[in-house]
Amino acid sequence: MNEAPPPPAIAEPATPTGFVVGLDLGQARDFTALVVNERATTKAGAVHHNLVHLHRFALGTLYPDVVDGVAKLLAQLPPRPEPPSLAVDATGVGRPVVDLLRDRHLAPVAVTITGGDTPSRPGLDEWRLPKRLLASILQVALQTGRVRIAAAMPLTPVLTAELESFRVKINVGTGNESFEAWRERDHDDLVLATAVAVWYAEETARGYDLMRMMGYDAGSQPSGGLTSYERIMGGG
Numbered sequence: 001m002n003e004a005p006p007p008p009a010i011a012e013p014a015t016p017t018g019f020v021v022g023l024d025l026g027q028a029r030d031f032t033a034l035v036v037n038e039r040a041t042t043k044a045g046a047v048h049h050n051l052v053h054l055h056r057f058a059l060g061t062l063y064p065d066v067v068d069g070v071a072k073l074l075a076q077l078p079p080r081p082e083p084p085s086l087a088v089d090a091t092g093v094g095r096p097v098v099d100l101l102r103d104r105h106l107a108p109v110a111v112t113i114t115g116g117d118t119p120s121r122p123g124l125d126e127w128r129l130p131k132r133l134l135a136s137i138l139q140v141a142l143q144t145g146r147v148r149i150a151a152a153m154p155l156t157p158v159l160t161a162e163l164e165s166f167r168v169k170i171n172v173g174t175g176n177e178s179f180e181a182w183r184e185r186d187h188d189d190l191v192l193a194t195a196v197a198v199w200y201a202e203e204t205a206r207g208y209d210l211m212r213m214m215g216y217d218a219g220s221q222p223s224g225g226l227t228s229y230e231r232i233m234g235g236g
Helices: 063-076 095-104 131-143 154-167 187-204 229-234
Strands: 015-024 032-041 047-057 086-090 108-114 120-123 128-131 147-149 167-171 177-180
Touching: 015 063, 015 187, 032 063, 032 187, 032 229, 047 187, 063 095, 063 108, 063 154, 086 095, 086 187, 095 108, 108 131, 108 187, 128 131, 131 147, 131 187, 154 187
Parallel strands: 015 086, 047 147, 086 108, 108 128
Antiparallel strands: 015 032, 032 047, 120 128, 167 177
């Protein structure tokens, strides 16, 4: 007699805890993009990401106008147990635009994306992150079904297309990762804003240094030897 298949697993409910706004600041010929990620966590500690708002500023929008738009959006977010956070990809534009955000008391966390292997934290609200780390965190969140994109938003098809073209490839000859759709192609601003928002939501929700858990040692203590992204992220 064939045994009946086991009943489908019931997904553990996730409770919304706060918003993380990811902002990718484009240069003159690039869009500036904004993603609102409503972070939710399960009792086991799994972090889920509900992308509830996507926005592209028109090409040529002045940075002070971008700052005004971000300030208005943050003020309009509905209340959650935790205050909203703002994570900014400032790789191309540098400190001046981040300073504009700080002058408005928006408390941005500035992220500079690097091509190296080791993250660092030069200041309390500044990070230097390897792009393969950001890419891997986003990829694992997508593969484990922890990223949801609201279907009704006008830019949902655009972000979906960017994510479909986003890949992490392993070069078997060198062991190094190469990246598609990462400022190497036109208009990947939404996926970059998403990556920053997902990373910072993971980082802040867990209450410990996520990157040390992922085998990167930004400090003096050992990383614990964890190298599998799936194992780390699935371990709650």
